[in-house]
Amino acid sequence: MDHYLHIIKHCALFQNIREEDLPSLLKCLEATMYSYKKSSYIFSADENISRAGIVLSGSVVIVQEDFWGNRTILTRVEAGSLFGEAFSCIEIQKPPIAVVALTACRILLINYRRIATSCNSACSFHISMIKNMLSILARYNIMLTQKIKHVTRTTTRQKLLSYLSEQAQIAASSVFSISFNRQELADYLAVDRSAMSNELSKMQAEGLIKYNRRNFKLLL
């Protein structure tokens, strides 16, 4: 675990907490490290999520899956980021999401709830952590709001442009790479992959965009 301390200390949850406090804090959070193979479930839907996870290496996706196995990707989570935090804050019997390893990964599971609910206000880092959590949740909210913005566009083209514009804005450049492959992007935008590939081709033919695999360029 110590091997990943440089990842952990940069996690948004531990901002404004002194590095020397981290080890005891992690003990307090019952932090335990696990390894997962590609495509394995870290949290599966319909089982109570009582801990939050921090990605130490690799990456995971938060997904919604329906009865027939159709998958929607809510977001991709990279090393250094937190997931499952909302379920650490409130008790939910059947969480509406699952977490799946996109690549082989190492995950630190923590029992955040134990700290937040029985907080001894003498510990200064508890209050720091709760405030960090506020900011993480607020950001996650806004991320979900952005996703809703994309998926509620009426046509596949509009969804793509909405998503690609956001990525260009994040990259602060009209040239950028995306973290999703085609199937994952289709799952994120809730469209059919082949129809989406087809639409991308048309958009390129019309001179709206240029792309090769994960590299894109917006042409106004």
Next chain:
Amino acid sequence: MDHYLHIIKHCALFQNIREEDLPSLLKCLEATMYSYKKSSYIFSADENISRAGIVLSGSVVIVQEDFWGNRTILTRVEAGSLFGEAFSCIEIQKPPIAVVALTACRILLINYRRIATSCNSACSFHISMIKNMLSILARYNIMLTQKIKHVTRTTTRQKLLSYLSEQAQIAASSVFSISFNRQELADYLAVDRSAMSNELSKMQAEGLIKYNRRNFKLLL
């Protein structure tokens, strides 16, 4: 404002705070009451949101609007509930949402940020309020996740069934009323109203549901 104290004290933000502390707390939050006419904007998109709102009477909707005026409803907020809280927690230049009065309403605007960021830990209710905020944000997260579940279904019928099932579950009954009219529901599910009405008719004809206006019954 005192007239609405019974609403305010039940607001999730003020749970575990003694009623006698409320007046000074509200002063601390710079709470100010405003009235809005039906359809007017309480927060408009692209203007910095620095305060959160509590609905005292009437109801509002959180919406996303695109350049062409297409509107998606994120959620409806009733008396006693909070909105705009995510933007009180983190600074955002251009919020992706607007808040519109669905009916004539009275709103209490509060400066939550001032409290959360420069918290004097001597005030016991500050920590209570921050914890309440955590729970509100977590719930809002889950609500957004549910909405994404609905809007990412592929057909209008699936979207309707996904939404109606959730409502039945919330009501704990197969007979229930919904808070949206047809246009609002279409805006929430991101479909065309007339196509949706048409689909509802078909579903009724096929014996899947029975409905009259806002009253629904699921027939398995």
Next chain:
DNA sequence: TCATTTTTGTTGTAAAAACAACAGAATTTT
């Protein structure tokens, strides 16, 4: 009460998407 406005349901048409099936390219594994 009557007129006006809002809400809901209905129908037809054109556009778009899902779905399926497949081929070639790229990547990974052996």
Next chain:
DNA sequence: AAAATTCTGTTGTTTTTACAACAAAAATGA
């Protein structure tokens, strides 16, 4: 290096949707 697997693009068909236009019902308000 070759084989196997994964990823991406392409095409055609069927289903579904958006859009438009309108009529009836209900709610509002003067």
